C-alpha cells in the first residue's frame with residue numbers, strides 16, 4: 001500500500017493528503033519530522049516532507065507527487081483532460097508555490113520562532129506577494145473553483161500554499177492577502193468548508209502547539 005511520510009502541521013503534507021483522501025486512495029501515514037532521521041534522506045533526498053513510498057520506490061516534491069497520483073489514480077480526476085487547460089492548472093500551482101508559499105516561508109523564523117527577520121527581507125517578501133496577488137487576480141476568476149465548475153489540483157495546491165502565506169502576512173504586516181484578489185475570500189471559505197479540509201485543519205490545529213514548542217526549542 002502507498003505510504004505518505006510527513007506530519008499534520010505541514011501544509012505540503014496536507015496538500016498531498018487532501019488529494020489522496022479526495023480520490024479515495026488507500027494509504028498508510030508514516031509520522032515523519034524533517035531532520036529526525038538522516039536515513040530519511042534516502043527516501044526524500046532533501047529531507048523534506050512529504051514523500052510517498054510506492055511499489056516503484058520513493059517520490060518527493062509535492063507537485064511531482066500530485067502529478068504522479070493523478071496519473072496512477074485517475075478516478076475522481078483533478079486535472080482537465082485537455083492539455084492546454086492542464087498546463088494552465090500547473091501554471092497556477094507553480095505560481096502559488098513560487099509567489100505565495102515560498103516568499104511567505106522566509107518570514108517563518110520570526111512568525112514561528114520569534115527570531116527577527118530583517119526589514120529588507122520583509123520588504124522583498126511583501127513585494128513578491130503583492131505581485132503574486134496581481135497575477136492571481138489575472139489568472140483566477142473563482143466560479144466557484146479556480147477554473148470553473150470542477151475542482152482541480154490547482155484549488156488544492158493554492159489552498160495549502162495560501163495557508164502559510166495568510167498566517168505569515170497577517171503576523172508580520174497585519175495584511176489580509178485574501179482581500180487582494182477578487183473572489184478569493186468566497187473561494188477560500190468554500191475550500192475550507194469541505195469535509196477533507198475540516199479534517200486536515202483540525203489535525204493541524206491539534207498538532208500546532210507541540211510543533212511550535214519543538215521549533216522554539218531548536219531555535
Ligand SMILES: N[C@@H](CCC(=O)N[C@@H](CS)C(=O)NCC(=O)O)C(=O)O
Nearest residue numbers: 010011012034048049050061062063
Ligand atoms: N518543495 C517541497 C517543500 C516541502 C517542505 O518545505 N516541507 C517542509 C515542511 S512543510 C519541510 O520538510 N521542511 C524541512 C526543511 O526544509 O528542511 C515540496 O513541494 O514538497
